[in-house]
Amino acid sequence: MLPVTLRAQQCSERRIAKRGNVDMNESTSNPQRVIVMGVSGCGKTSVGERLAEALEGRFIDGDTYHSATSVAKMSRGEPLNDDDRAGWLTRLSELVREGRDNRETVVIGCSALKREYRDLLRGGDDALCFVHLAGTREVLLERLKARQDHFFKGEAMLDSQLATLESPGTDEAVTVNIDASLDDVVALSVQGVSQRTRHAS
Numbered sequence: 109m110l111p112v113t114l115r116a117q118q119c120s121e122r123r124i125a126k127r128g129n130v131d132m133n134e135s136t137s138n139p140q141r142v143i144v145m146g147v148s149g150c151g152k153t154s155v156g157e158r159l160a161e162a163l164e165g166r167f168i169d170g171d172t173y174h175s176a177t178s179v180a181k182m183s184r185g186e187p188l189n190d191d192d193r194a195g196w197l198t199r200l201s202e203l204v205r206e207g208r209d210n211r212e213t214v215v216i217g218c219s220a221l222k223r224e225y226r227d228l229l230r231g232g233d234d235a236l237c238f239v240h241l242a243g244t245r246e247v248l249l250e251r252l253k254a255r256q257d258h259f260f261k262g263e264a265m266l267d268s269q270l271a272t273l274e275s276p277g278t279d280e281a282v283t284v285n286i287d288a289s290l291d292d293v294v295a296l297s298v299q300g301v302s303q304r305t306r307h308a309s
């Protein structure tokens with residue numbers, strides 16, 4: 109049996125294998141809260157799940173916290189507005205806070221389109237790290253069209269989200285271009301989060 113301190117140290121070392129052509133040998137020793145953000149179809153769920161795995165944390169799909177009214181609205185192809193998103197963002201910021209208080213690594217997929225939404229989420233943890241998955245309308249539409257069985261409907265909703273999006277600058281987020289393989293997008297996200305965490309500490 110290893111001494112407790114040594115076991116704890118080993119647990120906190122996150123060794124990540126090389127994936128695609130990006131070296132993922134990053135190690136992060138502190139639990140952290142991460143939001144994977146961007147418009148519909150950018151890959152929040154696909155990338156978020158893999159990022160959480162790489163950081164040895166838990167993934168939460170923010171979409172599962174929308175109210176039934178919001179889901180029904182989106183199913184009819186109607187975009188959400190600030191009022192529709194307010195309660196949802198508050199709930200997600202509570203999950204961020206719980207993760208911080210429990211010293212847990214939590215990765216949440218959430219569109220977080222406006223700065224004021226991100227401010228609300230940061231209320232749960234001022235060290236909250238955002239990874240913005242950014243892509244052209246063309247790539248996004250291609251991905252949405254290829255996807256089945258999802259409540260998101262139509263180009264109009266994508267256009268509304270693109271119009272609403274206030275792209276975060278480097279002060280707020282790590283931005284990763286989604287026009288690459290999933291492996292590479294995940295690897296760049298891991299690298300971005302690790303670098304940001306190192307700079308913040």
Ligand SMILES: Nc1ncnc2c1ncn2[C@@H]1O[C@H](COP(=O)(O)OP(=O)(O)OP(=O)(O)O)[C@@H](O)[C@H]1O
Nearest residue numbers: 148149150151152153154251255260288289290293
């Ligand atoms: N880098 C990638 N290369 C190819 N396909 C991808 C990539 N990333 C995601 N996809 C695919 O694109 C589609 C959209 O991804 P995903 O559902 O993860 O997006 P999302 O941001 O969670 O969407 P939403 O906000 O609408 O729930 C999925 O079918 C997914 O498999």
Ligand SMILES: O=C(O)[C@H](O)[C@@H](O)[C@H](O)[C@H](O)CO
Nearest residue numbers: 147148171188219220259260
């Ligand atoms: O802020 C929003 O308008 C919503 O979060 C959307 O991004 C949905 O979750 C997504 O469109 C589902 O596909």
